[in-house]
Amino acid sequence: MSEGEKPMQRLPLSVCVLTCNDEAILARCLASLDFADEIVVVVDAKSRDGSEKIAREYTERAFVHAYRGDIEQKSFAVECATRDWVLIVDSDEVVTPELAGMLRSFFEREARNDMVAGAEINRLTYHLGRWLRHGDFFPDWTLRLFRKATASWVGQNPHGRIEVTGRVTRLDGVLEHYSYRDLADQVERIQRFSDAAAAALVAQGKRFALRDLVLRPPARFARAYLLKQGFRDGLPGFIVAAATAFHVFLKYAKLWERERKGSAAP
Numbered sequence: 001m002s003e004g005e006k007p008m009q010r011l012p013l014s015v016c017v018l019t020c021n022d023e024a025i026l027a028r029c030l031a032s033l034d035f036a037d038e039i040v041v042v043v044d045a046k047s048r049d050g051s052e053k054i055a056r057e058y059t060e061r062a063f064v065h066a067y068r069g070d071i072e073q074k075s076f077a078v079e080c081a082t083r084d085w086v087l088i089v090d091s092d093e094v095v096t097p098e099l100a101g102m103l104r105s106f107f108e109r110e111a112r113n114d115m116v117a118g119a120e121i122n123r124l125t126y127h128l129g130r131w132l133r134h135g136d137f138f139p140d141w142t143l144r145l146f147r148k149a150t151a152s153w154v155g156q157n158p159h160g161r162i163e164v165t166g167r168v169t170r171l172d173g174v175l176e177h178y179s180y181r182d183l184a185d186q187v188e189r190i191q192r193f194s195d196a197a198a199a200a201l202v203a204q205g206k207r208f209a210l211r212d213l214v215l216r217p218p219a220r221f222a223r224a225y226l227l228k229q230g231f232r233d234g235l236p237g238f239i240v241a242a243a244t245a246f247h248v249f250l251k252y253a254k255l256w257e258r259e260r261k262g263s264a265a266p
Contacts, residue, residue: 010037011107013145014081018073019051019091020044025178026051030058032095035103036087042077071153071160081148085111088144088162092178093123099173103145106171117166118146124174128183128236135230135237136223136244143168144175156200183239190247197247198254208256216252221245 015036019026020043033039041055045066055062065076078086087103089095095103099121110116123140125132132138143162150165180186221241224230230237 011035011103012037012083013085013087013103013107014038014040014083014148015087015089016040016042016074016077016081017055017089017091018042018044018077019055020047020067021049021051022047022091023050023054026054026091027058029089029091029094030055032100033058033089035095035100038081038083040077040080042073042080044073071155074160075153078148078151084148086146086148086151089175090177094176094178096173096176099171099175102171102173106145106169110169115167116147116169117150117164118143118162118168120168120170121145121173121175122170123177125177125179127180127186128239130233130236132233132236132240134232135225135228135241136220137240140177141170145171156203183243186243190243190250194247194250194254197251198258201251201255202258206255208252208259213249213252213256217245217249220248 013036015033015038017026017029017033017039019041030039030041038061039059041059041062043052043055043062043064045064047064052062052064061080063076063080065073067073074088077088085107106119110119120141121144123138123142125137125140127137143164146162146164147166151162152164153160154163155161180189221244224244225238225241230241233240
């Protein structure tokens with residue numbers, strides 16, 4: 001910044017970040033949020049690395065909280081936010097300078113309009129050595145910026161989402177998403193997420209049907225690889241489509257397993 005130049009005013013919003021054992025990536029995320037008036041970081045109580053220490057280097061609004069589910073953890077983070085507008089950012093995401101500029105334009109032009117309640121942001125995922133611009137991973141529009149008073153959480157863990165009362169717009173620019181360290185990390189998460197998804201199906205009263213196990217995984221692969229042109233991302237596009245189909249397969253296989261265990265004799 002040149003002599004006499006005024007520092008850029010921070011935007012009147014709270015950015016909420018969840019973290020657990022993320023010391024290798026958390027600083028990269030938090031460093032990209034210097035445009036925000038407030039940064040709220042919620043550290044999972046199970047975290048055993050330096051995540052909490054790193055969080056406190058960037059904000060005084062760092063909290064340690066026991067994890068009871070994705071929706072519950074994000075709800076707690078939003079409750080800790082003190083600004084009217086909230087932006088949700090995951091610890092493996094980075095707000096690019098371009099997106100920060102779009103956020104600044106939003107607050108200059110639209111945030112004062114009471115009819116506007118939120119904005120969707122497009123995520124761009126980096127995995128297997130490249131940016132994935134096709135398939136199930138892109139475009140990936142998600143409602144991340146919202147007026148706190150109009151927002152509520154809906155859906156089931158681990159895929160809850162925010163709904164708002166009012167008009168939702170879209171911002172140009174992308175939220176960079178460094179989702180997985182490698183393929184092994186993706187498979188490990190598929191295990192965890194399929195467990196949660198099967199549990200959610202049970203909670204909804206969903207019963208196992210063989211047609212779901214047989215038909216839904218290949219349909220998901222075809223959608224990702226063919227209809228959404230995942231083949232244009234080369235071999236990584238094929239691997240991602242296959243892994244996504246495997247997630248669907250495991251979800252319904254685990255639903256079957258839960259029913260079998262529940263009905264089995266001791």
